[in-house]
Amino acid sequence: MVTATTLFQRTTGPLGAPFLLLGGSLGSNLDMWKPQLPRFGDRLRVVRYDHRGHGGSPIGPGGYGIQDLGRDVLAMMDRLGIERASYCGSSLGGMVGLWLAAHAPERIERLVVIATSAHQPPAEGWLERARQVRAMGMEPVADAVLGRWFTPRFRAALPARVAPYRAMIAACPAEGYAGGCEAIAAMDLRADLARITAPTLVIAGADDPATPPEHGELIKRQTMKSRLVVVPNAAHLANVEQPEAISQLITDHVID
Numbered sequence: 001m002v003t004a005t006t007l008f009q010r011t012t013g014p015l016g017a018p019f020l021l022l023g024g025s026l027g028s029n030l031d032m033w034k035p036q037l038p039r040f041g042d043r044l045r046v047v048r049y050d051h052r053g054h055g056g057s058p059i060g061p062g063g064y065g066i067q068d069l070g071r072d073v074l075a076m077m078d079r080l081g082i083e084r085a086s087y088c089g090s091s092l093g094g095m096v097g098l099w100l101a102a103h104a105p106e107r108i109e110r111l112v113v114i115a116t117s118a119h120q121p122p123a124e125g126w127l128e129r130a131r132q133v134r135a136m137g138m139e140p141v142a143d144a145v146l147g148r149w150f151t152p153r154f155r156a157a158l159p160a161r162v163a164p165y166r167a168m169i170a171a172c173p174a175e176g177y178a179g180g181c182e183a184i185a186a187m188d189l190r191a192d193l194a195r196i197t198a199p200t201l202v203i204a205g206a207d208d209p210a211t212p213p214e215h216g217e218l219i220k221r222q223t224m225k226s227r228l229v230v231v232p233n234a235a236h237l238a239n240v241e242q243p244e245a246i247s248q249l250i251t252d253h254v255i256d
């Protein structure tokens with residue numbers, strides 16, 4: 001088994017409020033959740049973390065899968081003394097959330113998955129992307145990734161809002177990005193979905209070219225207590241493009 005990595009995290013919000021863990025997209029860091037923080041106000045104790053090899057988290061040994069990213073989160077919860085929490089993950093973070101809810105149901109109160117998938121073939125596409133960033137770094141792929149994160153309309157209308165996200169992608173350690181690609185290539189969580197008992201909110205961006213709404217529909221169909229919301233005018237990073245709508249959906253789902 002791959003040894004758990006000590007994840008970099010930031011915890012904000014009042015002591016005693018319900019815990020919400022936030023896991024981000026491939027190539028992001030915990031700042032991708034900044035648009036949510038003022039909107040969560042003092043109602044949630046928010047733990048934003050970086051996946052291994054992303055942002056401030058060390059990469060550790062290679063050859064890890066979604067299950068290892070999930071075990072990193074369980075180790076972080078143990079370290080922070082969190083017995084049980086709600087989890088919200090976008091994209092790669094959503095895959096980790098599905099694994100956690102299926103394999104550690106006693107730790108996950110409620111689940112929100114945004115712009116994610118239980119299975120994302122073809123594996124060769126991800127492995128090729130991993131080879132590309134290992135060979136050339138992140139800069140050459142940054143514009144293509146940005147083109148999946150945001151709609152053309154949003155990029156054209158609000159370049160100053162988009163620029164920090166391009167810088168975020170370019171700053172992602174190439175080895176961490178490649179490790180994430182390999183974890184997605186090997187992932188097939190479809191058989192796990194029926195094990196998920198946590199109330200689950202599935203959110204898809206209507207214009208997401210990376211994980212289109214059909215991926216969310218499959219998750220919704222195969223999980224017991226789930227609901228799907230397709231958010232209009234949003235691509236892959238729907239929480240950034242539609243911060244009001246997404247923050248409201250998350251708080252309504254995780255707070256009674």
Ligand SMILES: O=C(O)CC1=CCC(=O)O1
Binds near residue numbers: 145211
């Ligand atoms: O393809 C992308 O860049 C978007 C993406 C798919 C899964 C993920 O985590 O990011």
